[in-house]
Amino acid sequence: MFRDFLKHLFPRVVLEQNLKLSYSFCLGGLAFTALLLLSLSGILLLLHYQPAATEAYNSIIFIEEMVYGGKYLRSVHRMASHFFLVFIFLHVLRVVFTGAFAPPRQGNWLIGCCLLGLGVFEAYTGYLLPMDQLALWATQTGMTLLEAFPFGKFVTALLVPDEVGGSLSLLRFYVLHVVLLPLVTLCLCMVHFYLVRRQKGLLPYL
Amino acid sequence: MEKIKQTRRNFIATLIALPIAMLGLWRYLNPKRPDNPALLRLPAADLPAGGMLVFRNERIAVMQENNKIIAMKLVCTHLGCTVTVTPQGMICPCHGSRFDRMGNVQNGPAERPLERLAVKQDGDMLVISG
Numbered sequence: 001m002f003r004d005f006l007k008h009l010f011p012r013v014v015l016e017q018n019l020k021l022s023y024s025f026c027l028g029g030l031a032f033t034a035l036l037l038l039s040l041s042g043i044l045l046l047l048h049y050q051p052a053a054t055e056a057y058n059s060i061i062f063i064e065e066m067v068y069g070g071k072y073l074r075s076v077h078r079m080a081s082h083f084f085l086v087f088i089f090l091h092v093l094r095v096v097f098t099g100a101f102a103p104p105r106q107g108n109w110l111i112g113c114c115l116l117g118l119g120v121f122e123a124y125t126g127y128l129l130p131m132d133q134l135a136l137w138a139t140q141t142g143m144t145l146l147e148a149f150p151f152g153k154f155v156t157a158l159l160v161p162d163e164v165g166g167s168l169s170l171l172r173f174y175v176l177h178v179v180l181l182p183l184v185t186l187c188l189c190m191v192h193f194y195l196v197r198r199q200k201g202l203l204p205y206l
Numbered sequence: 207m208e209k210i211k212q213t214r215r216n217f218i219a220t221l222i223a224l225p226i227a228m229l230g231l232w233r234y235l236n237p238k239r240p241d242n243p244a245l246l247r248l249p250a251a252d253l254p255a256g257g258m259l260v261f262r263n264e265r266i267a268v269m270q271e272n273n274k275i276i277a278m279k280l281v282c283t284h285l286g287c288t289v290t291v292t293p294q295g296m297i298c299p300c301h302g303s304r305f306d307r308m309g310n311v312q313n314g315p316a317e318r319p320l321e322r323l324a325v326k327q328d329g330d331m332l333v334i335s336g
Contacts, residue, residue: 067237
């Protein structure tokens with residue numbers, strides 16, 4: 001039954017020109033691979049990280065020093081997030097230079113823009129979680145910048161209800177990073193891939 | 207010849223790789239918890255009466271109050287900066303929290319007193335751990 005489901009994911013038709021590597025360089029696929037790596041390493045890191053303002057940094061040190069493979073896993077998570085951002089940026093460049101945002105692909109282009117914003121926001125919320133000086137001040141600068149926008153004060157009050165580094169704010173960033181943003185990203189990814197398929201394009205792994 | 211779902215080679219490879227992966231996962235999920243190590247050892251005679259010994263690198267202050275030896279961490283309970291020790295008390299340079307000589311909060315964003323550490327006498331040495 002699984003096999004039949006998998007077979008239905010393959011398209012009836014794929015245009016031959018789309019099969020060339022030089023068309024897309026598989027950048028979207030590489031970005032999705034990075035996302036999968038992030039999810040897997042993230043779930044494993046979840047088992048040791050503590051999202052409390054006083055315990056967060058200590059739990060990171062614990063992961064690095066006392067947990068078998070902890071240093072490596074945290075490194076994988078960090079590197080994969082760097083690669084993820086680089087790959088989606090290059091993917092956007094490729095889409096723009098090949099004109100793949102033109103009709104009939106304008107809907108998919110909009111979804112891609114949303115995915116870009118979600119990816120960057122996901123990386124930003126993850127940045128606060130280690131609760132070291134770099135994290136705190138990056139969040140502080142980001143939130144102050146956000147306040148300058150219209151409705152900025154309202155949005156920052158939602159994201160940072162107490163101060164930057166307070167327990168409520170850390171928890172909010174944690175829930176955004178671990179549950180809400182990945183869920184929305186995953187759903188949009190599925191729609192994105194479906195539309196690519198429907199336009200007789202190519203997908204990685206399949 | 208029928209189409210086989212899994213070759214003998216794949217089966218043996220899985221048989222070897224899966225236990226190794228499971229062992230790695232098991233070790234990841236069960237880290238060895240460190241028991242409280244001794245943070246500081248000092249001769250009991252070094253402790254001045256009515257004064258305070260400040261160890262900057264270990265961030266520990268040791269003093270004697272009413273014949274009881276107290277050791278406390280010089281870590282601000284707000285966001286973890288090292289507090290500055292003055293004759294009147296402790297001041298945190300980061301956000302201005304103030305503590306009295308016993309570590310209780312007098313002012314500032316900190317809410318909890320400075321953390322105390324366990325002091326044990328080992329002959330003529332004091333062992334501070336926690």
